[in-house]
Amino acid sequence: MKHLLRMARADIGESIRARWFFVYTVVFGTIMVGLLVSGLTESRIMGFTGLSRLLVTYIQITMAILPIFMLITTVRSVVGDREAGVYEYMLSLPVGLAAWYWGKLLGRFIVIFLPVILAMMLAVAWGLIKGVTIPWSQVLLYTVLLDALIICFLGIGMLISTLSKSTDVAQGAAFMVWLFLLLFLDLILLGTLIREGLPAEMAVGIALSNPLQAFRTATMLLFDPQLVLLGPSAYVILDLFGRIGYIWWAMAYPLFIGFSTAGLGYWVFRRRDLS
Amino acid sequence: MIQLKSLKKTFRKTQVLRGLDLNLAKGDRMALVGSNGAGKTTLVRCLLGQYTFEGEVLVAGLSPRENRREVLKQIGFVPQLPPPIKMTVEQLVQFSADLCDADPEEMLGVAAKLGLPIDEVRNRVFVRMSGGEKQKLLIGIALGRDAEILIMDEPAANLDPEARQVFFNLLAERLDRVTMIISSHRLDEVAALVNRVVELDRGLVVLDDHVDDSVDMSSVLNCSIELSQPNDAFSKSISEWGFTHNEGNCWQGQVAGPDRLRFLGVLSRYAGLLQGIEMKAAGQK
Numbered sequence: 001m002k003h004l005l006r007m008a009r010a011d012i013g014e015s016i017r018a019r020w021f022f023v024y025t026v027v028f029g030t031i032m033v034g035l036l037v038s039g040l041t042e043s044r045i046m047g048f049t050g051l052s053r054l055l056v057t058y059i060q061i062t063m064a065i066l067p068i069f070m071l072i073t074t075v076r077s078v079v080g081d082r083e084a085g086v087y088e089y090m091l092s093l094p095v096g097l098a099a100w101y102w103g104k105l106l107g108r109f110i111v112i113f114l115p116v117i118l119a120m121m122l123a124v125a126w127g128l129i130k131g132v133t134i135p136w137s138q139v140l141l142y143t144v145l146l147d148a149l150i151i152c153f154l155g156i157g158m159l160i161s162t163l164s165k166s167t168d169v170a171q172g173a174a175f176m177v178w179l180f181l182l183l184f185l186d187l188i189l190l191g192t193l194i195r196e197g198l199p200a201e202m203a204v205g206i207a208l209s210n211p212l213q214a215f216r217t218a219t220m221l222l223f224d225p226q227l228v229l230l231g232p233s234a235y236v237i238l239d240l241f242g243r244i245g246y247i248w249w250a251m252a253y254p255l256f257i258g259f260s261t262a263g264l265g266y267w268v269f270r271r272r273d274l275s
Numbered sequence: 276m277i278q279l280k281s282l283k284k285t286f287r288k289t290q291v292l293r294g295l296d297l298n299l300a301k302g303d304r305m306a307l308v309g310s311n312g313a314g315k316t317t318l319v320r321c322l323l324g325q326y327t328f329e330g331e332v333l334v335a336g337l338s339p340r341e342n343r344r345e346v347l348k349q350i351g352f353v354p355q356l357p358p359p360i361k362m363t364v365e366q367l368v369q370f371s372a373d374l375c376d377a378d379p380e381e382m383l384g385v386a387a388k389l390g391l392p393i394d395e396v397r398n399r400v401f402v403r404m405s406g407g408e409k410q411k412l413l414i415g416i417a418l419g420r421d422a423e424i425l426i427m428d429e430p431a432a433n434l435d436p437e438a439r440q441v442f443f444n445l446l447a448e449r450l451d452r453v454t455m456i457i458s459s460h461r462l463d464e465v466a467a468l469v470n471r472v473v474e475l476d477r478g479l480v481v482l483d484d485h486v487d488d489s490v491d492m493s494s495v496l497n498c499s500i501e502l503s504q505p506n507d508a509f510s511k512s513i514s515e516w517g518f519t520h521n522e523g524n525c526w527q528g529q530v531a532g533p534d535r536l537r538f539l540g541v542l543s544r545y546a547g548l549l550q551g552i553e554m555k556a557a558g559q560k
Contacts, residue, residue, distance in 0.1 A: 006373050014361045017400065089358040089413075092323045092426075093374045094347035274325040 003095050007103025008110065015111040020073045025115040027069075031061055032119035036126055051127040052135045052223060058123065059142055059219045062116060066146075067153045067181070067212065070112055071174035074157030078104070079170040088275040097270045105158055105262055112150050117143060138222055141247065145218055148254040152211045155258035159265035162272075181212045204236040211254040218250030276301045276424065276454045277322065281330040284317050284478075291317045293478035294330070301423075304455040306465045306486070309475035315458045318475070319426055322456070323352060334424065348375065351417030355428035355458070357409035359402040364393075364412060367401050377420035385445065386415025389438045406433040418445055425449075428458045436516045440495070440531035443468070447492030463540060467533030468492070494532030494556060500542070501525050501551035509545045516541070524550075529557065 015021050035054050081087055091100065120139065127134050156177060164170035184206055207213045217237065225243055241249055277299040284292040292314045299305060307315050320326045324339030324346060332339060339346040360367055372379035387393050389411040396404060401412070410433040417425060425446075431439050446455070446468060459465045462472060466486060474482035502509065502524040510520070516538065518528030530538045535554065542549065 003374060006370065010362065010366070010370050013366055017361055084359050085354065085356060086358040086360060088320065088323075088325065089352070089354050089360070091325055092347060092350065092352040092354075093371055094344045095374050096344055271327070273320075273327055275320060 003099035004103040004106065007095065007099055008107035011104050011107025012111055015077075015108065018077070020076075021111060024069060024073070024112075027065065028062075028115045028119045029122075031065075032058060032122050036123065051123060051132050052138055054123055055120070055135070055138060055142060056219065056223050058120065059146075060216075062146065063149070063212065063216055063219070066112075066116065066149065068175070068178045070150065070153045071157045071160070071178055072171060074108060074154060075161040075164065075170035075174045076167055077108075078158065078161035079164050079167045082275060083167060085275070091274050097274075098266070101158075101266045101269055105154060109150060109154055112154070113147065116146055116150075141222060142219065144251055145215055148251045148258070149211070149215050151258035151262075152254035153258070155260070155262035155265070159261040159268075162265040162269045181210055184210045185213055185216065201236060208237070208249070208253075211257050214250040214253050218247050221246060276303070276335060277456075278333040279318075279321075279330070280332075282318070282321060282332060283329040284314075284321060284326055285329075291478050292321070292328070295475075295478065295480060297473065297480060297483075299454055299456070301454055302451065303471055304450070304469040305457070306462060306469040306472040307456055307458040307475065308460070308462050308465075308472060310460065312477070313475040314478040315475055316428070317478075319428065319456070319458060322426060323347065323350065349423045351420060351422030351425045353410075353413050353417045353425075353427040353430045355432065357401075357406065357413060361400055361402055363398050363400055364404070365397045367412070368416065371416045372420070375420045382415045382419030384415075385419040386412050388445065389414060389434070389441050391415065407435060407438070410434060411438060414442060414445075418449070423453060425453055425455045426458075427455070429460070430457065436531065436534065439534055443492045443531050443533045450492070463536045466536055492533050496530045496532060496535060496554045497527075497557050498530050498538075498555075499525060499527045499551075499553045500549065502545075502548045503550045504548065506545065506548055509548060512541055512544075530554070532556075 035058060081090075120142065124134055124139060157174065160173045160177065161170050164173060207217070221243055237246060277297070279295055279297040282292050282295040282297075283290065291312075295314075295318065307318065309315050317326065321328050321332050322334065322339060324343050327340070334346045335349060337346050362370065368379045368382050371377070372382060383393050391408055391411040396408060396412075401409065404412070410430070414427075414430060417427070431442055434442060455469070457465045457468055466472075469486055472482065472484050472486050473480055498518075500513070500518070505524055513526050513528070516528055516530065518526045521527055542552065
């Protein structure tokens, strides 16, 4: 445990000095400041206004940026370190492979999670100063959903980086995974459904197995309980899970994907050449 | 201390190590020489538990793959090319010391002896230091802990002559209790440090011989050189060894005992200019 925490600290230290982290923090900080300055909290959509409105918009933007950012930076840093010979030296030190791998993952999780959550806290602080009602349950749920999304893509990123021989291959694979999940978001799915006459159950099944879609639908559920925005597939989803059930699914499923891919990555990592 | 039995390593279809057998006893100081592609780095990585392989590798009776921490606790490693680590010097030393249960000040102390200005570089990011500074720090980390085995890949290649002398002295202090593997392309670079030489060629041991190790690692030679005429390139090279220019075309300075072969190698480039060379052990009349 001591070595795992040491590895996490080392990874956090290195990431904080890296250029990608600077860009990443600036992006999320700018998005939040931009949303606050643009007066979004004054506008109204589907009865939603104030901080809830702002958080809904923030979370949708986050969903678009966060996965690809995480995938690319994670696979780059892990495979890049191996290519550059960092592993040859660092893994000559007496550290267990489990501590190394999971420590790196923990460090990376903290580094990715902090800017996103700090931006959200900035919105909450702003709301408190302005005397706006803070939707605490929504803030809490978004935090947990973001957690799950980050762990999901972190796990996928670690698996890709363990399997890839070079940075180029890893980046290409990461981009393809992201593109694949993006293609199966509901709007595209529904379009295909209409055009090809696919059964609704199949489209909904695919949407449910897409962690990006699970996250998106759950965040929608918080401000659109009937899932009007989602159209016909909402019936299947709500019949199958109910509102609370679906939110649990949206939290548990990405976590399951994240931990299983990370676990698989570790299994491969410890059986292969390390450097 | 180290046993390799029928060690084979294959990358895709290329067999890099082809059934290698080797035993190292405690106190052996082995030069691992061979051309590029001979299998030196692969062998070192097998010892460090970084590669899967066929055959058997035992370090102090343990497999480096299955008992990583126990084995690596005993090994101090200095790579040929310093890795692009983005930690500061202080963080890297603290990190290494934590993992090795060692004292970070001890590691910094060794690096300082080699001439690394610790206070100046303490907060500098490792990757931004010069090649020599990085090498000094990595040697400090390897020697500043209780390692029973030292595996070093061209460890003195980036060091200036003064630091090389200190490095030889540091190794001399550890001769009785440490087993060393020093990997190099050229035997003359490491001959004075070892008592055994193993040459690899295409994954097999083609030479395993003992080397006369009567050279005292801490010895120093007083040296004077006379040239037939001044030469700028020679002046530059010899100044790097800390030599000073006397009257006429004479140069004087000191050379570390184990470095004599390397020094003569430098002089051989100017053989046509040399009029006289004198090398005597310091204190000898």
